[in-house]
Amino acid sequence: MKNNENFSFKDLFVFDLANNHQGDLDHAKNIIKEVSELTNKENLNGAIKFQFRELSTFIHKGSRTNKENKHIERFLSTELSKKKFEELANYAKKQSIKRICTPFDEASVDFIKELNLEAIKIASCSSKDWPLIEKIANAGLPIIFSTGGLKIDDIDNLVSFLDHRACNFSIMHCVSIYPTRKEDCNLVQISVLKNRYPEKVIGWSTHEDPNNLQAVQMGYALGARMFERHVGISNSKYKLNAYSSNPTQLSNWIESYKEGKNMYGVEERISSKIELKSIESLSRGVYVKNSIKKGEIIKPENVYFAMPILDGQLSSGEFKKGIICNNEIKTDCAVLNESIQMPATPDMQTVKTAIHEIRAMLNKAHIKLGPEFEIEISHHYGLKKFRETGALIITCINREYCKKLLVVLPGQNHPNHYHKLKEETFQVLSGSLDIVVDGHERKLYPGDCCLVQPGVFHSFSSTDGCIVEEVSTTHFKEDSYYQDNYINTLETYERKTKVDHWGRFQMLIKEKIETY
DSSP states (O other): OOOOTTOOOTTEEEEEOTTTTTTOHHHHHHHHHHHHHHHHHTTOEEEEEEEEOOHHHHSOGGGTTOSSSHHHHHHHHTOOOHHHHHHHHHHHHHTTOEEEEEESSHHHHHHHHHTTOSEEEEOGGGTTOHHHHHHHHTTTSOEEEEOTTOOHHHHHHHHHHHHHTTOOEEEEEEOOOSSBOGGGOOTHHHHHHHHHSTTSOEEEEEOBOTTOOSHHHHHHHTTOOEEEEEEOOOOSSOOOOTTEEOHHHHHHHHHHHHHHHHHHOOSSOOOOHHHHHHHHHTOOEEEESSOBOTTOEEOGGGEEEESOOOTTBOBGGGOOTTEEESSOBOTTOBOBGGGEEOOOOOHHHHHHHHHHHHHHHHHHTTOOOOSOOEEEEEOTTOGGGTTTBOEEEEEEEESSEEEEEEEEOTTOEEEEEEESSOOEEEEEEEEOEEEEETTEEEEEOTTOEEEEOTTOOEEEEOSSOEEEEEEEEOOOTTOEEESSHHHHTSOHHHHEEEEEETTTTEEEETTEEEEO
């Protein structure tokens, strides 16, 4: 069976039927019906999960009457035949809910394939059962594996194993204590797994008290994007265990998840009009102490800041030196934007703002710099146009070999050029890079490399921003030759600005040190 690459783990809700069917087909159907109706009502990416065991061989024939192991009697007393499981799987499909299953032996993997279920789960107790894992990996189904009881190197081993077999899989944080006490949830492991395996969907297999509605919100905030809960129904005949949710508890749990997701918000935050209005109501505007005539420069000593700020008024945060008054402003009157001319933004302010963003990009990518490095700002058409054309170059070492970091801002491009002496290889560390080498266009993603030999024209740009490692032969000054001859006519200082210390913004301009 071909691995289903289109199966989505993101925002997947796995509802584990386990042995809560009690070996009763009608009871199992009622649970599936209740869960499916709730899943469809809430428009969730939902799945019902079965557990398969070939009990005739899974339990040793000499241990079938063993009373010391609590699981043996439960498994035998709730046994469903293959025919009944097939009927349940078909029933779930008609209820428009995905079907997932946890096999506990190799024969059960074959049965899962026979039923054409959508995905397969490796239970925590099986996460070091290599004969079973090998069988599951060869089944060609999307895989979820739980981490209960595993050390981090155990998880590394399983991730590596599944990656090497090109399996489509995700990872579930799990605490195999039933029910799980609050102090045992160890939810920080969700963020640990997210940071360690950033390309994988990380989930949480929950076993806490079904009435605990805070934990799911915390799990989402820490990065869980897949959740699993045991489900069932209580009635006069069957009681539900302490870690499984009945339909009402499940509905409350899902509602809590949705509230938590809404509170989490989005990473690229956009302030609402209500929030901006609230901030504005507490902001200060610029007022003049004494009348200022038309054409005068508004000096700091001639103004004061007070609330409320009026519509169209210059705010205290926008005030700067060099503002020219276009119309007379009388004492205690507001300085309105329409009555002034703002000074041009200094070139260095453009650079300072860009450096703030570049340092943030490096922090986000977890790229650390040592105390010794050189920074050069390339601005081929002037500092004012740096955000459109140029790049920031960090030279880490330049000997017989050279290593640099290139930081390309969102929307920035570096003009077409070649080097007579230098051979260089680019490797993307963060973001994506659009590069053109000798007329051939490529899009590079993290980990991708590109070789550029001496004498070969190349240019690059990035839509969303990018950090690139450059490893090359020795870098020599004046070894860049641009297709646009205008750039070639510029003096070095006219197209490059060196930054000796970007914390103090100490820059080398026209061979002079200037601090901003």
